[in-house]
Amino acid sequence: MANVLLILPELTIFLAAILVFKCLILGLSVLHVWRVAFAGSLLGLGACLITLGMTGEPFHPGIYRVDLFSQLMKTVIAAALVLVLVLSDSPPVMRRDAWRELPFFLLLSSAGLMMMTSATELITLYLALELSAFPVYALIVLHRDRRMGSEGATKYMLQGMVASAVTLYGMSFIFGLSGTTYLSEIAAALPELGSQPLFWVGLLLLLAGFLFKLALFPFHFWAPDTYFSSPHPVATFIATVSKVAAIAVLCRMVAVAGWNEASIDGETLRIVLIVLAVAAMTLGNLAALVQKDFKRLLGYSAIAHAGYIVVALQAFSSLGHTAIVFYTIGYLAMTWICFMVACEVGRNRDTVPVSALAGLWQRSPMLALCLLIGIFGLTGLPPTVGFIGKWFLFSAALEDGQFLLVLIAALNSAVAVYYYMRVLRVAYLLEPAKEDTGILAPSPLVVTGAMVACLVVLWMGVAPNYFWEIAAEAIVALGATY
Amino acid sequence: MALVIYYVLFGITVLFALGVLFNRNTVRSAICLVGVMAALAVNYLIMRQEFVAFIQIVVYTGAIMVLFLFVIMLLNLREPEVMPWYLRKARFWGGALSLVFFFTLALAVQVWTVSGVTPGAIENEAFIKESGTPEVILLSTLMITKYVAPFILTSILLLVAVIGAIVMAKRYDEDGQEIISEEEVS
Amino acid sequence: MPLLTLIIFLPMIAGAILALTMPTKKMKHAALGVMIVDLLLVLYAAMTFDWSGTFVTEARVFAETIATTFQHREHLPWLPEFGISYTVGADNLSMIFVILTAVLGIIGVLCSWTSIVHREKEFYFFLLALQTGIMGTFLAIDIFLFYMFWELMLIPLYFMIGNWGSKNRIYATMKFVIYTMAGSVVMLVAMIWMYYNNGAYNPQLGVIEYVRSYSYEIMLQTQSGDHGTFQASYFPFLALFIAFAIKVPLFPLHTWLPDAHTEAPTAGSVILAGILLKTGGYAIIRYCIPLFPDASISFAPLITWLSVIAIIYGAMAAIVQTDIKRLVAYSSVSHMGFVTLGIFSFNPAAMSGAILQMINHGISTSGLFLAVGMIYERRHTREFKEFGGLATNLPIFAALTMVMVLSSVGLPGLNGFLGEFNILLGSMQNYPILMQAQDDASWAAAMGMTQYTWLVALGATLGVIFGAVYLLIMYQRVFFGKLDNEKNKGLTDLVPREWGQLAFLAVAALAIGLFPKPIFDAMAPATRTALEPVARVLQMEVKDKGYELAVPGVVIENEEELLALGE
Numbered sequence A: 001m002a003n004v005l006l007i008l009p010e011l012t013i014f015l016a017a018i019l020v021f022k023c024l025i026l027g028l029s030v031l032h033v034w035r036v037a038f039a040g041s042l043l044g045l046g047a048c049l050i051t052l053g054m055t056g057e058p059f060h061p062g063i064y065r066v067d068l069f070s071q072l073m074k075t076v077i078a079a080a081l082v083l084v085l086v087l088s089d090s091p092p093v094m095r096r097d098a099w100r101e102l103p104f105f106l107l108l109s110s111a112g113l114m115m116m117t118s119a120t121e122l123i124t125l126y127l128a129l130e131l132s133a134f135p136v137y138a139l140i141v142l143h144r145d146r147r148m149g150s151e152g153a154t155k156y157m158l159q160g161m162v163a164s165a166v167t168l169y170g171m172s173f174i175f176g177l178s179g180t181t182y183l184s185e186i187a188a189a190l191p192e193l194g195s196q197p198l199f200w201v202g203l204l205l206l207l208a209g210f211l212f213k214l215a216l217f218p219f220h221f222w223a224p225d226t227y228f229s230s231p232h233p234v235a236t237f238i239a240t241v242s243k244v245a246a247i248a249v250l251c252r253m254v255a256v257a258g259w260n261e262a263s264i265d266g267e268t269l270r271i272v273l274i275v276l277a278v279a280a281m282t283l284g285n286l287a288a289l290v291q292k293d294f295k296r297l298l299g300y301s302a303i304a305h306a307g308y309i310v311v312a313l314q315a316f317s318s319l320g321h322t323a324i325v326f327y328t329i330g331y332l333a334m335t336w337i338c339f340m341v342a343c344e345v346g347r348n349r350d351t352v353p354v355s356a357l358a359g360l361w362q363r364s365p366m367l368a369l370c371l372l373i374g375i376f377g378l379t380g381l382p383p384t385v386g387f388i389g390k391w392f393l394f395s396a397a398l399e400d401g402q403f404l405l406v407l408i409a410a411l412n413s414a415v416a417v418y419y420y421m422r423v424l425r426v427a428y429l430l431e432p433a434k435e436d437t438g439i440l441a442p443s444p445l446v447v448t449g450a451m452v453a454c455l456v457v458l459w460m461g462v463a464p465n466y467f468w469e470i471a472a473e474a475i476v477a478l479g480a481t482y
Numbered sequence B: 001m002a003l004v005i006y007y008v009l010f011g012i013t014v015l016f017a018l019g020v021l022f023n024r025n026t027v028r029s030a031i032c033l034v035g036v037m038a039a040l041a042v043n044y045l046i047m048r049q050e051f052v053a054f055i056q057i058v059v060y061t062g063a064i065m066v067l068f069l070f071v072i073m074l075l076n077l078r079e080p081e082v083m084p085w086y087l088r089k090a091r092f093w094g095g096a097l098s099l100v101f102f103f104t105l106a107l108a109v110q111v112w113t114v115s116g117v118t119p120g121a122i123e124n125e126a127f128i129k130e131s132g133t134p135e136v137i138l139l140s141t142l143m144i145t146k147y148v149a150p151f152i153l154t155s156i157l158l159l160v161a162v163i164g165a166i167v168m169a170k171r172y173d174e175d176g177q178e179i180i181s182e183e184e185v186s
Numbered sequence C: 001m002p003l004l005t006l007i008i009f010l011p012m013i014a015g016a017i018l019a020l021t022m023p024t025k026k027m028k029h030a031a032l033g034v035m036i037v038d039l040l041l042v043l044y045a046a047m048t049f050d051w052s053g054t055f056v057t058e059a060r061v062f063a064e065t066i067a068t069t070f071q072h073r074e075h076l077p078w079l080p081e082f083g084i085s086y087t088v089g090a091d092n093l094s095m096i097f098v099i100l101t102a103v104l105g106i107i108g109v110l111c112s113w114t115s116i117v118h119r120e121k122e123f124y125f126f127l128l129a130l131q132t133g134i135m136g137t138f139l140a141i142d143i144f145l146f147y148m149f150w151e152l153m154l155i156p157l158y159f160m161i162g163n164w165g166s167k168n169r170i171y172a173t174m175k176f177v178i179y180t181m182a183g184s185v186v187m188l189v190a191m192i193w194m195y196y197n198n199g200a201y202n203p204q205l206g207v208i209e210y211v212r213s214y215s216y217e218i219m220l221q222t223q224s225g226d227h228g229t230f231q232a233s234y235f236p237f238l239a240l241f242i243a244f245a246i247k248v249p250l251f252p253l254h255t256w257l258p259d260a261h262t263e264a265p266t267a268g269s270v271i272l273a274g275i276l277l278k279t280g281g282y283a284i285i286r287y288c289i290p291l292f293p294d295a296s297i298s299f300a301p302l303i304t305w306l307s308v309i310a311i312i313y314g315a316m317a318a319i320v321q322t323d324i325k326r327l328v329a330y331s332s333v334s335h336m337g338f339v340t341l342g343i344f345s346f347n348p349a350a351m352s353g354a355i356l357q358m359i360n361h362g363i364s365t366s367g368l369f370l371a372v373g374m375i376y377e378r379r380h381t382r383e384f385k386e387f388g389g390l391a392t393n394l395p396i397f398a399a400l401t402m403v404m405v406l407s408s409v410g411l412p413g414l415n416g417f418l419g420e421f422n423i424l425l426g427s428m429q430n431y432p433i434l435m436q437a438q439d440d441a442s443w444a445a446a447m448g449m450t451q452y453t454w455l456v457a458l459g460a461t462l463g464v465i466f467g468a469v470y471l472l473i474m475y476q477r478v479f480f481g482k483l484d485n486e487k488n489k490g491l492t493d494l495v496p497r498e499w500g501q502l503a504f505l506a507v508a509a510l511a512i513g514l515f516p517k518p519i520f521d522a523m524a525p526a527t528r529t530a531l532e533p534v535a536r537v538l539q540m541e542v543k544d545k546g547y548e549l550a551v552p553g554v555v556i557e558n559e560e561e562l563l564a565l566g567e
Helices: A002-006 A008-026 A030-053 A068-087 A101-118 A122-141 A146-178 A183-188 A197-214 A222-229 A232-239 A241-258 A266-289 A294-313 A318-345 A365-379 A385-399 A403-429 A444-462 A465-481 B002-022 B026-046 B050-075 B090-115 B122-131 B135-144 B148-168 C003-021 C024-047 C092-111 C120-139 C143-164 C169-196 C216-225 C230-247 C256-263 C266-291 C293-319 C324-343 C348-379 C395-409 C415-428 C432-437 C441-446 C453-479 C496-514 C517-544 C559-566
Strands: C057-061 C064-068 C071-079 C084-090 C199-202 C207-210
Touching (some): A002 A008, A002 A030, A008 A101, A030 A068, A068 A318, A101 A122, A101 A232, A101 B148, A122 A197, A122 A232, A122 A241, A146 A183, A146 A197, A146 A222, A183 A241, A197 A241, A197 A294, A222 A232, A222 A294, A232 A241, A294 A318, A294 A385, A294 A403, A365 A385, A365 A444, A385 A403, A385 A444, A403 C143, B002 B026, B026 B050, B026 B090, C003 C071, C003 C084, C003 C092, C057 C071, C084 C092, C092 C120, C092 C266, C092 C517, C120 C143, C143 C169, C143 C216, C143 C266, C169 C230, C216 C266, C230 C266, C256 C266, C266 C293, C266 C348, C293 C324, C324 C415, C348 C395, C348 C415, C348 C496, C395 C496
Antiparallel strands (some): C057 C064, C071 C084, C199 C207
16 A cells, blocks of 8 residues: 555556546547546646655565655656646647647656656666657647648657667666666666776666757757647647656766766766767757747757756766756746747747747736746846756856856856847837737636746745755755665 | 677668668568568577567567558558669579578577577576576566566556557548547537 | 845835836836935935944854954845855945945936836836845845846846837847846856855965855955965956956946947936946955955956056047937946056055046936936937037026036046046056065066056046047037027926936035045045955065065055145
8 A cells, every 4th residue: 555655646647647538538528628637637746745755665676766856856747747737728739639638648748757757777767758758749740730740740759769769779788787677786786887888888878868858969959840840738848847857867867877986987977968068058059049939949948958957967966966956846937937928929829939929018918027037037047046046057067176167058048148038028128010919818727827837936046945955855865775 | 600690680680671761662661671570580589588589570570560561551552663673683682582591590500509508698598497487487477576667667658659649640631631520629 | 124135125125016006107206205215224324334444243154253344234044055145234335335326216217207108117117126136236245145136237227228228229238138147157157166166275284274155254254365376266356357347347348338328218327327337346346356366466457458448448439429328328438447447556545536436427427318318308319410509598407417527527626536536646656565665677567567557547647638528529519509400499498307316416526526535534444445455465475575565555645635636
């Protein structure tokens, strides 16, 4: 029974998905299906909160770990899922016959993501990765403009498949060398394994699938295109929920490989990560400068942010990991706010060019204010979490003495100011275009969600103590495992 | 010696895989895929992973490929176009390939029987000798103890894939527009 | 009572509440009320402030008990794991600027009274929020907190210029934001770097003991004996200095200023010129010099020359302008060049001159921007050629503008003279401490001493002369001559609200010009604290070279002399 309680969040979300499937078969209306899914995701969030303090292993020992770290990440995933579902209530940009399936796939993918955060065994990890990806592949195709949908899905799917194949390939290396797929056993064998170059090659290949989800440099190509051509709520899901799990896995992998005193060769991994981070930041920011589409711009900004996160990841320290967990929570809220605005503005549009935001302050002061907070967060201006989070990330890297890297990151965030401010310029300083002057009135639910997200962004920015402590405890729990 | 066998087999696998990619005719592509699967199965066999090898043959080469062919034939059965240059002398190539295949197999059998040792099989073999349990039972035991989570996950994954495929393949009319019935929207 | 916190946050919070509750018509009255209350609070703080410079008390910063000279100090732990706290406090230096800010805040509201008719509520909210940012910048004594306020200043101004500015406003505001952000992100890295390298040499143990804290008070005691390495002093100094120099702005980093000033609404220009530029100078005096005396000395020659270039370049650029506002903007570049020149002369006279120059610039340039704003409101143009002979039908306006122009030119008897004169005097006798010990010219040169001090002073003096040229030409073209443009004939003279603002600034200019003693007295302790670490380092270096040093030269020497000249 205790075991069931440990996997309560995943179970709740999965059962909700099954229930939604049942509703689909019964032919309930869009609204009803959505309501069931929403209730399910709320229950999932509740289940996460219940299990927040629990520690244990529900299956065979070593296969699936439930601790504060995983449960915190699951809570974040569940909360983000709730927020995404808020936006997924019959979005006009999707094929209308797919409206009903949308919540179902979102729930399933989230279940997969949740499992990723807990998996401590390579095959489980891989399957969870696939479980989280399949539903999304299906969802992108369901754009009402069939060509756009196919384009986005093809790009996402092909690259996702390649990345996960590479992951599997890397896993086979590690299995071949260590004879086990259990992370705990790999960690124990690390002193011997660490001296073999092949192990590090395998580890890097293994990380590919997760770097892909995070949209870090060599696996970043999909992000702008897929954000651009998938239905807005789906893009929101990809940009927010699925990043969390990828970050969780990266944290866990690096904690296994990098923290260990015995792994002298961890330096190799670090150098690779540094190079990737620099490339991702520079490329993301420079490419974002010239973007005309809002979602595409957010795609490039996501690449840059992946770089910022890796800046702290390469420090291989508990400070760095804590900073990452902290920043992830904030990043999720900020990105969601921006996508929420994109969803609302692009309610009847296939794409959301930046020019569509023109005069937002007239059309909906509420959305304009949200956009302001979200964009300030992404820019890294106080008093938002974007600022303090970046401060933590940079602190972690500087503690480690990575002076040049942080300088590059800082200069990059100065470059980023231009395109973020350009968005605000359009939203605040320009008059609305002739064809869309209508007042935008988001539904009360969206308004509530937006208020919660804005509150999180500001709260974490002004009084980060509470979140920081939780993140720090979670990382202690993570570190205690290996 | 064993290495040579491996490389030859890998070469064949890659050739078939390329065939899958570059054939314009779908049926021919599918047949190439059968080749890939079969070659992989032989690989497994040489590595003494009999279980995997048989599963490979039964599931992939047998069931899945038949399904593939069904779908292809239902969708667009076309007359093959003009033969590409490398397939002009199909008989010659076919004969050559089967010869290569035959010799490889022969070599494999020889290596297997003479030396009795194949790379990669050592651990497994030792384990079997020790426990005395047949591989299948061993596998299934592992599947519900040590690897129970992946086992469960796989089943969920298959479910998702099936539903995803259904949703993606749902009604379209000629122009690629979706067909919406009124009661569905309300 | 948390007096300083109230002073800092009252404008923004009150502004937010008012913007949500007030009817649009009443917003400006409410904003004026808030600004007045804020000024009263500031005045109360100033009255209860110990200006003598002898104020020292013990304070607890996390685990350490330290001596501090900051008054009205408030300390709240914020992120103790990172040594970040909410600490505000005032010393003589910040108090002077806080008073200036509070006064100019009121003028900022008054000068927008009729010119802002579009999205009024937002405008006044941003104006009040800007006030909060500036007050916080002056009063924060935790560098993390300082950085937050520093960034906070940026946001309202971005919107003020972008929304209510003139034709090229969007270009100007983007340029302004990108320039300032580029500077401040590097500052961010430097600050974290300082946090990790913040330590003092412990002679007993023979190691550097690191203190992890963002508290300025702690840093002042650990870092002031900095190690003169790239790591511990040059990099952070340069990073901070560049960020501050962009705000000042110093010569090669000044290009955002003419655009931002010209395109901003009048209130924006007034605050920008009057206070915002001062945050740069303030921060250099507060952070760069005391925390990194070594690096300051090393870079002083370079900065001195850049300042001279700024002075001459700004003046020459001003001469060729055809737009009055742009002319005034370039005059800012020139005037602020004096400030950096004065600061990096490491001389009490020049330092107090630099502080005074900042106040003067706040008064006279704000006055000039107000005057330009008033003309623009009447004629909707700022081109010289449109004007001429305005003195005949706008006599009050002409008279008050005259005072502002003369104050900016530096006429003895008005405030502008004292600042510039002190700076010139100080830069002439660069490094008084070393001058006393100096009997080896080549060594002095190797130390980066300017043997060319006379050249520096000459250049700066040229700037003063140019200043007279462009300002007087501007005045002559606009106000004298025949009133020949038909459109100018119907113009009405100033209303009491308008001339009240100008008259207030004129009186202030006159008062400082005639009775500078109280201000010099108030500045003296600030000058002393700022120069003390530099003096200490110089003294040590002199000793290392085997020279005898008479007395540390941190004394206001020729004060009496100056006062005599001033009158």
